Amino acid sequence: MLEQIEAIKRLPSKTVNSLKRVLTIDFMKKNKIMIVILFILCIYPIGPQMAGIDYLIHIGVVANIFAIIAIAWDINGGYTGQGNLAPAFFAGITGYTSAILTTQAGWPIAPAMLLGIFLSFLSAVAIGFPSMRISGPYLTIVTFSVAEVAKKLTIYYSDVTKGEEGIGGIPRIFEGAFLNFYWTLFVLLAVYLVAMYIMRSKWGLAFKAIAADETRAQTLGVNLLKYKIISFSLCGIIAGLAGGIYAHYQAHIDPSFFGIIMAISIISMAVVGGEKTLLGPILGAYLLQFSMEGLRFVVGQAPWVRLSLHGVLLVVVMLFLPGGILSIFRKEHKEDAETISTRVKGWLHGIFFIDNEPENSGVDPELSEEHAAEQVDQ
Amino acid sequence: MINLEVLFNGIILGSLYGLMSSGYSLVYGVGKVANLAYGHMVVASIFMAYLTLFQWDLIFWVGAPIAVIIAVLISMGTMVLLERVTDNDQRVIFLSLGIAIILENILLAIFGGTYRFAPTIITGLVEFAGIRIQTYRIVVFVITIAIFIGLSLVVAKTRLGRSMRAVSQSEEASWLMGIDVKRVKFATSGIAGALAGLSAILLLPIYSIYPSMGWDYLLIGFAIVILGGLGSLNGTLLGGIILGTTESLFGYYFIPGLRGAVYFVVIIIVLLIRPRGLLGKKEASH
Numbered sequence: 001m002l003e004q005i006e007a008i009k010r011l012p013s014k015t016v017n018s019l020k021r022v023l024t025i026d027f028m029k030k031n032k033i034m035i036v037i038l039f040i041l042c043i044y045p046i047g048p049q050m051a052g053i054d055y056l057i058h059i060g061v062v063a064n065i066f067a068i069i070a071i072a073w074d075i076n077g078g079y080t081g082q083g084n085l086a087p088a089f090f091a092g093i094t095g096y097t098s099a100i101l102t103t104q105a106g107w108p109i110a111p112a113m114l115l116g117i118f119l120s121f122l123s124a125v126a127i128g129f130p131s132m133r134i135s136g137p138y139l140t141i142v143t144f145s146v147a148e149v150a151k152k153l154t155i156y157y158s159d160v161t162k163g164e165e166g167i168g169g170i171p172r173i174f175e176g177a178f179l180n181f182y183w184t185l186f187v188l189l190a191v192y193l194v195a196m197y198i199m200r201s202k203w204g205l206a207f208k209a210i211a212a213d214e215t216r217a218q219t220l221g222v223n224l225l226k227y228k229i230i231s232f233s234l235c236g237i238i239a240g241l242a243g244g245i246y247a248h249y250q251a252h253i254d255p256s257f258f259g260i261i262m263a264i265s266i267i268s269m270a271v272v273g274g275e276k277t278l279l280g281p282i283l284g285a286y287l288l289q290f291s292m293e294g295l296r297f298v299v300g301q302a303p304w305v306r307l308s309l310h311g312v313l314l315v316v317v318m319l320f321l322p323g324g325i326l327s328i329f330r331k332e333h334k335e336d337a338e339t340i341s342t343r344v345k346g347w348l349h350g351i352f353f354i355d356n357e358p359e360n361s362g363v364d365p366e367l368s369e370e371h372a373a374e375q376v377d378q
Numbered sequence: 379m380i381n382l383e384v385l386f387n388g389i390i391l392g393s394l395y396g397l398m399s400s401g402y403s404l405v406y407g408v409g410k411v412a413n414l415a416y417g418h419m420v421v422a423s424i425f426m427a428y429l430t431l432f433q434w435d436l437i438f439w440v441g442a443p444i445a446v447i448i449a450v451l452i453s454m455g456t457m458v459l460l461e462r463v464t465d466n467d468q469r470v471i472f473l474s475l476g477i478a479i480i481l482e483n484i485l486l487a488i489f490g491g492t493y494r495f496a497p498t499i500i501t502g503l504v505e506f507a508g509i510r511i512q513t514y515r516i517v518v519f520v521i522t523i524a525i526f527i528g529l530s531l532v533v534a535k536t537r538l539g540r541s542m543r544a545v546s547q548s549e550e551a552s553w554l555m556g557i558d559v560k561r562v563k564f565a566t567s568g569i570a571g572a573l574a575g576l577s578a579i580l581l582l583p584i585y586s587i588y589p590s591m592g593w594d595y596l597l598i599g600f601a602i603v604i605l606g607g608l609g610s611l612n613g614t615l616l617g618g619i620i621l622g623t624t625e626s627l628f629g630y631y632f633i634p635g636l637r638g639a640v641y642f643v644v645i646i647i648v649l650l651i652r653p654r655g656l657l658g659k660k661e662a663s664h
Binding site for chain 2: 077081083130133134135136137138140141142144145146148149152153156260261264267268271302303304305307308310311312313314315318319322
């Protein structure tokens with residue numbers, strides 16, 4: 001113990017300060033949910049391993065990988081506010097590059113994955129440039145069509161990509177679900193910490209400024225082009241890393257990885273867990289992955305029930321809980337959760353009495369003016 | 379020498395695409411609501427028409443209106459939900475994507491994922507100066523142009539059309555002028571649903587039907603609306619014809635499997651060179 005403390009003292013002071021900050025009780029009290037979730041993640045596979053149910057660990061591994069892609073999306077789509085539908089596309093690029101190079105050109109895994117990540121970085125930069133001129137639904141459609149074209153090209157050039165069946169027999173990095181779980185969890189935590197560091201740095205501030213109001217951010221001296229491209233390329237690199245790990249874990253990759261369903265499932269993970277948080281994507285990935293697999297037992301093999309789960313969750317969260325599940329626990333978003341019932345009432349009211357404004361009905365006009373003034377102040 | 383049959387078929391198909399996208403153009407132009415479930419609405423209507431006309435064997439004048447009504451209902455229902463979140467672009471996008479997924483999976487649950495083909499009601503070929511075109515497609519072209527003329531008249535002459543144009547220019551100002559903005563938006567989404575339903579009935583025998591084709595229609599619709607210019611009906615027709623022709627010629631002369639890539643290239647080029655489209659007006663400053 002003493003030796004370790006000595007070792008910590010010898011570290012550069014910046015690191016020591018951040019370590020000290022992490023190790024204080026105060027920090028733990030402030031981040032209760034985070035610590036609970038990370039702790040549960042760390043001990044999760046021990047139970048299934050003792051019981052010998054590899055399948056449960058396998059779901060965890062996939063959830064870890066999707067959580068990484070969801071974090072990648074969250075940096076770009078959540079914090080920077082870009083309606084990006086291409087996170088799965090970035091992941092697919094690395095997955096395919098690495099799969100093709102290792103199975104057909106005989107490359108080792110590490111350089112193949114690095115090249116793949118570099119390619120998804122380049123494609124992210126290429127998508128980042130148009131984001132200067134277009135925004136909102138237009139950007140969503142552009143990123144969506146990029147992914148769709150990638151899917152069509154993959155199916156079309158089937159001599160390299162093996163068409164719709166996909167590439168099989170990709171070499172694994174680690175064998176066994178237990179080892180893979182801790183390996184993916186390690187990458188997930190590393191990505192989580194790096195992302196947390198980035199979001200607290202100048203970059204993160206710039207991202208949030210862009211999301212809040214682009215014109216204002218530009219007026220205040222945020223270089224839009226630079227930070228948008230940084231945001232996109234971060235998304236590309238992190239999602240690419242996860243895509244490579246996915247291909248080398250499943251030993252198989254197919255064009256559905258580029259498809260819209262994959263993109264939406266990843267976004268719904270981030271959004272359901274909590275957009276603009278880093279813990280949200282992890283929570284959402286686990287929640288959705290486990291409920292999808294759980295539904296398999298309840299409804300059998302009918303795929304449409306499981307697939308529509310994403311849609312239903314997206315609709316419900318967007319209507320009633322825009323901050324995601326995490327916002328229920330968070331103080332600063334607490335009012336969001338408290339207004340759910342009001343929201344449901346207003347919503348029902350809107351369906352049956354379309355003409356009446358629910359907030360104005362039966363309320364003194366002066367009072368409602370005060371209410372409006374309050375909202376402006378907020 | 380361009381193959382004239384392919385060219386004419388492309389023009390006819392393009393006009394139909396234009397009709398399909400006009401509803402989208404109206405909703406987006408008037409309500410500023412990007413309804414990404416629009417493609418699936420069209421597909422739901424196509425399936426409804428297939429169900430009523432070919433499985434229940436209803437007569438055309440009973441089956442077709444049911445399909446149109448379904449599209450109108452879905453369109454207005456989507457509008458009820460989207461109306462709640464219009465203040466935030468991203469929430470509109472994800473909410474409509476969620477609705478799209480739900481619609482797709484409902485269709486998948488009812489009809490399964492198999493490809494279906496519907497026979498044409500009107501058969502036969504028309505031969506004209508050495509070019510042979512299916513009679514059905516000529517009928518489609520005539521109906522499409524007729525609907526377009528009717529729609530332009532509605533937008534140009536009626537009270538509803540005037541209020542739609544007013545709302546599309548400025549919501550606040552038209553609200554101050556005594557226009558019931560909410561009602562106009564709902565009426566617009568109803569008209570859009572009707573247009574989607576009509577184009578769905580016309581599209582029914584042209585392509586094979588399967589639940590996930592909604593994404594393709596979404597891309598087509600968006601590409602045409604961007605190309606033609608937002609809120610411009612003539613632009614939508616022109617954009618549709620250009621896109622349909624390009625797609626058919628590309629599919630005929632180059633790679634049939636990559637026809638879908640045309641939409642993407644069109645979207646990118648137009649957005650980068652002329653973001654307001656061919657006939658679009660410059661957007662008013664906020």
